[in-house]
Amino acid sequence: MENILFSYWAKEVTDNRGKDKSEYKLPKKGTLPEEFRPNEPIKAFMGWDGFMIRDPEVNIVEMCRAYMEAVQKESCGKCMPCRIGTRVLLDTLTKITEGKGEDEDLDIIKSLAQSIREGSKCQIGQTGPIPIISAIEYFRDDFEKAIKEKKKIPRGNFKYKLTAPCISACPSHLDIPKYIEMIKEGNFVESLKIIREGTCLPGTLGRVCIRPCESNCRRLNLDESLSIKYLKRFVADYEIEKKNSPIIDMPEVLSGEKVAVIGAGPAGLSCAYYLALKGHPVTIFERLGEPGGMAAVGIPDYRLPRHILRREVDIITSTGVEIKYNTNIGDDIKITDLKEEGYKAIFIGVGAQNSTSARVKGEDEGYKGFIPGVKYLLDINMGKDPYPEGNKVVVVGGGNVAIDCVRCSFRVGKKDVHLVYRRTRKEMPADDVEIKDAEEEGVVFHFLANPTKILAKDGKVIGVECIKMELGEPDESGRRRPIPIEGSEFFMDTDIVVPAIGQAVDLSFLEEKDGVETTRWNTIIAKEDTFETSAPGIFSAGDCVTGPDVLVRAAGNGRKTAEKIHQYLTEGKVTLTDNDIMENLIAEIKPYDKDEDVGLLGGRKRLHLKALPPEVRKWTFDEVEQGFKVTEAMKEASRCLRCYRIGLFAI
Numbered sequence: 001m002e003n004i005l006f007s008y009w010a011k012e013v014t015d016n017r018g019k020d021k022s023e024y025k026l027p028k029k030g031t032l033p034e035e036f037r038p039n040e041p042i043k044a045f046m047g048w049d050g051f052m053i054r055d056p057e058v059n060i061v062e063m064c065r066a067y068m069e070a071v072q073k074e075s076c077g078k079c080m081p082c083r084i085g086t087r088v089l090l091d092t093l094t095k096i097t098e099g100k101g102e103d104e105d106l107d108i109i110k111s112l113a114q115s116i117r118e119g120s121k122c123q124i125g126q127t128g129p130i131p132i133i134s135a136i137e138y139f140r141d142d143f144e145k146a147i148k149e150k151k152k153i154p155r156g157n158f159k160y161k162l163t164a165p166c167i168s169a170c171p172s173h174l175d176i177p178k179y180i181e182m183i184k185e186g187n188f189v190e191s192l193k194i195i196r197e198g199t200c201l202p203g204t205l206g207r208v209c210i211r212p213c214e215s216n217c218r219r220l221n222l223d224e225s226l227s228i229k230y231l232k233r234f235v236a237d238y239e240i241e242k243k244n245s246p247i248i249d250m251p252e253v254l255s256g257e258k259v260a261v262i263g264a265g266p267a268g269l270s271c272a273y274y275l276a277l278k279g280h281p282v283t284i285f286e287r288l289g290e291p292g293g294m295a296a297v298g299i300p301d302y303r304l305p306r307h308i309l310r311r312e313v314d315i316i317t318s319t320g321v322e323i324k325y326n327t328n329i330g331d332d333i334k335i336t337d338l339k340e341e342g343y344k345a346i347f348i349g350v351g352a353q354n355s356t357s358a359r360v361k362g363e364d365e366g367y368k369g370f371i372p373g374v375k376y377l378l379d380i381n382m383g384k385d386p387y388p389e390g391n392k393v394v395v396v397g398g399g400n401v402a403i404d405c406v407r408c409s410f411r412v413g414k415k416d417v418h419l420v421y422r423r424t425r426k427e428m429p430a431d432d433v434e435i436k437d438a439e440e441e442g443v444v445f446h447f448l449a450n451p452t453k454i455l456a457k458d459g460k461v462i463g464v465e466c467i468k469m470e471l472g473e474p475d476e477s478g479r480r481r482p483i484p485i486e487g488s489e490f491f492m493d494t495d496i497v498v499p500a501i502g503q504a505v506d507l508s509f510l511e512e513k514d515g516v517e518t519t520r521w522n523t524i525i526a527k528e529d530t531f532e533t534s535a536p537g538i539f540s541a542g543d544c545v546t547g548p549d550v551l552v553r554a555a556g557n558g559r560k561t562a563e564k565i566h567q568y569l570t571e572g573k574v575t576l577t578d579n580d581i582m583e584n585l586i587a588e589i590k591p592y593d594k595d596e597d598v599g600l601l602g603g604r605k606r607l608h609l610k611a612l613p614p615e616v617r618k619w620t621f622d623e624v625e626q627g628f629k630v631t632e633a634m635k636e637a638s639r640c641l642r643c644y645r646i647g648l649f650a651i
Contacts, residue, residue: 002024002026003024003054004016004024004027004032004053005017005053005054005055005056006052006053006138007027007029007030007050007051007053008050008051008052008131008135008138009027009029009050009051009052010029010030010049010050010593010596011050012027012028012029012030014027014028015138027052030049030050030589031588031589031590032052032054033585033588033589036159036585036649037581040651041055042054042585042649042650043055043057043058043650044058044063044649044650045589045647045649046063046064046067046131046135046647046650047131047589047645047647047648048127048128048130048645049127049130050130050131051131051134051135058156058650059142059153059156060135060139060142061096061097061139061142061143061146061153062153062154062156063135064093064131064132064135065093065094065096065097066156066648067128067131067132067646067648068086068089068090068093068128068132069090071086071090071128072086072087072089072090074124074162074646075125076122076124078121078122079119079120079121079122079125081115081125082119082120082121082122082124082128085112085113085116085119085120085125086116088112089112089113089116089132092105092108092109093132096143096146096147097153099150099151099152099153100150101143101146101147101150102147103147106136106140106144109132109136110133110136113129113132113133114133116128117129117130117133121642122177122641122643122644123164123641123643123644123645124642124646127645128646156650157650157651158648158649158651159578159651160646160648161582161646162644162645162646163583163591163646163647164176164177164643164644164645165216165218165591165592165643166216166217166228168216168583168586168587169212169215169216170198170212170213171552171553171555171556171557172552172555172556172559173198173556173583174194174198174199174213175194175197175198176213176228177640177642177643177644179191179192179194179195179231179235180226180228180231180637181637181640182194183234183633183634183637184637184640186630186634188238188633189244189247191235192235192236192238192246192247193247195235196246196247196248199270199555199556199559200270200273200274200312200555201266201270201312202232202233202235202236202312203233203236203237203240203311204295204304204309204312204551205229205232205552205555206229206231206233206234206237207229207303207304207308208295208304209229209232209550209551209552210431210550211228211229212552213228213229214226214227214228214229216591216592217592218592218598218641218643219606219640219641220594221594221597221598222598222601222602222603223603223604223605223606226606226636226637226639227606227609227636230607230609230627230628231633231636231637233627233628234627234628234633235633236308237627238630240311246315248315248318249277250276250277250319251277251278253279254279254280255279255280255281255569255570256281257280257344257345257569258281258342258343259272259275259281259282259344259346259347259565259569260282260283260284260285260345261275261284261285261349262285262329262346262347262348262349262350262509263284263285263286263293263348263349263350263351263544264284264288264291264313264323265292265294265351265543266292266293266295266542266554266555266558267349267351267541267542267543267554267558267561268284268286268347268350268542268558269284269291269292269312269316269558270554270555270556270559270562271347271349271541271558271559271561271562271565272284272316272321272347272562273319273321273559273562274558274559275562275565276316276320276321277319278566280565280566281320282320282321283321283322283323283324284323284324285327285333286324286325286326286327287326287327287328288325288326289326290310291310291313291323291325292309292310292313293350293351293353294352294353294543294551295309295551296309296381297353297377297381298353298374298378298401298404299381299404300380300381300404300408300411300621301381301622301623302407302411302617302620302622302623302624303404303623328509330508330510331509335509335510335511335514335516336511336514339537345537345538345539345565345568345569346537346538346539347539347540347541347558347561347565348516348524348533348538348539348540348544349541349542349558350505350506350542350543350544351542351544351554352505352543352544352547352548353374353503353505354374354504355372355373355374355375355499355500355502355504356502356503356504358396358451358499358501360452360453360464361452361453361454362453362454362455362456363454363499367454367459367460367461368389368460368461369387369389369461369495369496369497370461370499371386371497371498372498372500373395373397373401373402373498373499373500373501374401374500374503376405376408376500377401380408380411380412385412385413386412386496387496389460389495390414390495391414391416391495392414392416392418392493392494392495393405393406393409393416393418393494393496393498394418394419394420394451394492394494394496394498395409395417395419395420395498395499395500396421396450396451396497396498396499396500396501397419397421397500397501397502398419398423398427398428398429398430399428399429399430399500399501400429400430400431400434402419402421402430402500403419403430403434403435403438404434405498405500406418406419406438407434407437407438407441407618409496410441410442410618410619411618411620411621413619414496417442417443417444418444418445418492419438419443420446420449420451420464420466421446421448421449422449422450423447423469423471423479423480424447424448424471425445425447427471427479427480437614437624440614441614441618442614446466448468448471449467449468449469449490450466450467450469450484451464451466451497452465452467453465454497455491460495461494461495461497462493462495463491463493464494464497465490465491466489466490466491466492467484467485467489467490468484468485468488468490469483469485470482470483471483503543503548504548505522505523505544505547507522507524514538515533515535515536515538516533516538521547523544523545523546523547524540524544525545526540526541529576529584530564530574530575530576531545531557531561532564532574537568539561539568540561541554541557541558541560541561542554542557542558582647585647586647589647591645591647598641604639606639607628607635607636609627611624611626
């Protein structure tokens with residue numbers, strides 16, 4: 001931002017015109033990345049909060065015309081001020097750039113732009129005129145010169161992106177305002193069709209997504225964010241309830257270029273589905289006897305009923321995707337075998353299905369009752385009590401796996417359930433909703449404590465020694481580092497200890513001749529935006545690349561990888577598209593401002609799902625939350641501010 005010539009962003013003006021670069025002031029608001037592509041500088045940007053100019057050769061009049069052309073193109077046309085007004089603005093600006101402008105045009109533009117802002121129903125009309133108004137205010141001489149000289153202004157090189165705070169935050173970049181608008185209008189079938197353009201797991205994500213979109217919802221600045229996740233669940237459940245068949249547009253011609261997918265978790269399923277929609281025959285190789293990966297065996301049924309996930313997999317296989325279960329890559333078939341069998345591309349999407357070391361004395365002694373968190377959940381999700389002799393459970397950790405372990409413990413009949421976490425509740429990485437549910441169900445929390453030793457008798461756990469902790473300076477995660485308090489050891493009586501402090505990826509199936517490079521953390525090295533590994537034709541995404549991460553990111557990156565594999569199969573190379581680049585750039589510019597004064601009245605709180613009472617639900621694996629009714633979903637959808645924003649890059 002050091003070389004910004006002029007910036008008007010979020011009502012802050014930084015004007016460096018006429019100054020030596022050594023005297024430039026830095027804008028405090030707004031961010032403008034340096035390059036579009038390597039050696040392709042971004043000369044200027046115009047968007048929802050104003051504009052920023054880096055290159056003095058950018059013609060502000062032409063940029064305003066191009067921006068309004070984008071606004072007019074994206075206007076939904078449902079309100080007259082935006083539909084008609086933006087067309088008149090575009091025509092007037094076009095007239096000026098063609099050398100046909102008149103003196104009164106500037107006053108017409110300013111007056112009309114203000115009317116569009118005040119009369120439009122959504123953010124395209126409400127924010128679209130902002131940079132136009134500010135451009136005329138601060139660059140009026142440029143507009144007057146264009147009108148006076150009557151010269152045609154050459155067209156500039158511009159690229160634009162339609163976004164929204166929620167869209168930008170979503171790993172799958174779902175068109176959230178659009179699918180919510182469909183719910184508001186009662187068009188639930190169309191809403192689900194829009195969702196499936198970005199994810200093939202709407203019912204799953206409608207239950208277990210960590211909802212980054214809701215943390216970037218402008219409604220937060222008024223009262224509470226929209227229940228975006230639950231609205232997604234609603235349309236997915238509605239399809240099941242009404243026994244509707246999914247609307248899937250299949251290609252007329254298949255490519256014949258086979259793709260192998262390793263792992264039937266969220267990343268692999270998503271990659272396979274979107275490859276199938278592009279006409280490629282896909283086979284998934286899965287080591288378990290059912291699909292879903294950690295979504296199936298790591299997430300309890302009370303959060304994600306198995307039939308929901310299986311139905312979504314059935315929809316995926318209906319596109320022609322084949323899943324070979326109980327198949328271990330490396331043992332039953334090797335990556336080199338897949339290549340010899342004619343698979344032109346391979347996607348590795350295995351999850352983090354191993355537990356990391358708890359680093360406590362006694363963990364390697366094989367004591368009965370010491371059960372790693374992933375194994376504990378796997379047993380429970382396969383329908384068995386991991387340790388029937390045990391009655392008291394101590395789970396160690398603060399993430400979602402730890403919370404699932406304590407809540408599942410009640411559901412397999414354990415009546416005394418504790419969670420030990422080395423920081424405070426504030427620092428817990430688990431979803432706050434899940435923590436609250438665990439508290440309601442009677443889990444006993446022990447904060448600022450950490451286990452040091454497993455105690456056993458006759459080969460069975462009888463307790464755990466812990467030490468009290470205090471918080472020091474923040475570590476690399478941004479959370480304050482827990483520090484043991486010397487001499488504060490204490491004992492907890494228990495017969496089951498479940499460490500749930502981390503997960504690990506098993507890449508033992510990879511051979512040196514496969515050519516896939518890995519990190520010292522035992523994850524696969526893949527390019528961040530194209531998902532290519534060091535081996536030609538082999539791509540990877542999900543936990544095996546990022547380490548243990550959230551389901552929504554694995555699913556989103558699986559879909560994105562499908563696009564890159566398709567590009568590889570059809571073009572012989574993989575590149576970033578303009579859309580890929582602009583999604584990344586928009587995320588840097590940040591379309592959500594938590595300090596923005598939205599300028600509307602709040603007071604309409606979000607609707608929450610009804611849940612089974614704690615004393616009922618804690619003993620059953622029945623789904624805890626009940627979905628929205630039709631009237632509730634439409635009412636909640638009506639809270640959406642439809643915060644579309646348009647960003648235009650001059651390159």
